[in-house]
Amino acid sequence: MDTPPMIGKNIQRLRSSRKLTLNVLSERSGVSKAMLSQIESDKVNPTVATVWKIARGLNVELNDLLDTDDQPKRVFTLNPAGEEAPKLETRENGVSIRILSPLNMVEELEMYLVSFEPHSKLASEPHYPGTQEFLTVVKGAVKVQVGENSAEIRKGDFLVYHCDIEHSITNESNQPAVVHMVVRFTVDKH
Amino acid sequence: MDTPPMIGKNIQRLRSSRKLTLNVLSERSGVSKAMLSQIESDKVNPTVATVWKIARGLNVELNDLLDTDDQPKRVFTLNPAGEEAPKLETRENGVSIRILSPLNMVEELEMYLVSFEPHSKLASEPHYPGTQEFLTVVKGAVKVQVGENSAEIRKGDFLVYHCDIEHSITNESNQPAVVHMVVRFTVDKH
DNA sequence: TGGACATGTTCATTATAGTAAACTTGTTTC
């Protein structure tokens, strides 16, 4: 980005995708509809506070409005169960991990399907600060240990935890278990 | 963040960590040193363009200056299968949706467990631009339609698609199906 | 001690962000 961000189109797109009129957004944001109109057509150079109010009215992060990068291509990425992805699958100690998410989005979000044989365990080192894991138990039951805390969860349960400390997932039962895991890498500032 | 961002301290910190004087930063950014002084002490409400110029002078991303968020708490949020979350569950046309993710992170990432009775369909309006959906089929098989494209996926399959256009998931079989769905609202960069 | 310089702040002015109200341009309804 080597020119100040032109945020008009962003706001316009978000507003119309939400089917909001200028009047409604004006009410919700506290910014006059005249100003909204001019900002959307880039006739004006809004203050940070104003853009922030608009972001709030749209229920969006401030940065989403300031972002002028092009939209990503409309893709349709398939990762079929049958197709082996050799480098993406590991199997040890009765735990096998299939990486669901495509490689090009590895930075932000990763998704795994983790299968546990009876009496198996997956132990993980601390990740970067701010990283979160989202577990959904698809089959069976597992025990999750995060630092001091631990929880037993069963099929259909959902669990979120911050995993910048040591953590592990254990299948202590005599039945296999399957867990859907999403890892989000929040980029740490400061 | 429920108040407009106070960016003065951010700029001040970055400037002094770089050992730049107001004069030098003024030259590098093209913003008058008087303005810089007032912005750093939050006496004033700068425009986006001005803050952008400063970010450029500091050789920093715009968002780095606007960011005032604290780090998230280290939590351990549980959402058990048995516990009903009445407002968060909808059921119609043979499709029932359970929202897995806690409410406080709804902005960025949402996770659902969607159950399809035989011959049922979930149709969705376009979401915000940049939004992606990540499907993992937990049980049965479904057909996903996104704009022109469509795909048939079965248990264990994983599918990513951009969903800022109309899209739908259909269970055309005589068996029930369950899909794990992650929706990401973050606008994708590059 | 008192220039000489360098840093950040305040002042007076100009440019423009932001507003309310008037205007324009549809679209619906009788």
Place this chain on the structure above:
DNA sequence: GAAACAAGTTTACTATAATGAACATGTCCA
């Protein structure tokens, strides 16, 4: 087809962001 409404635009004005110049506050060295 005109009245009534609703959505966005333009206008006239006010509030304030942004500027350059003057001012204040050091610190360094003769």
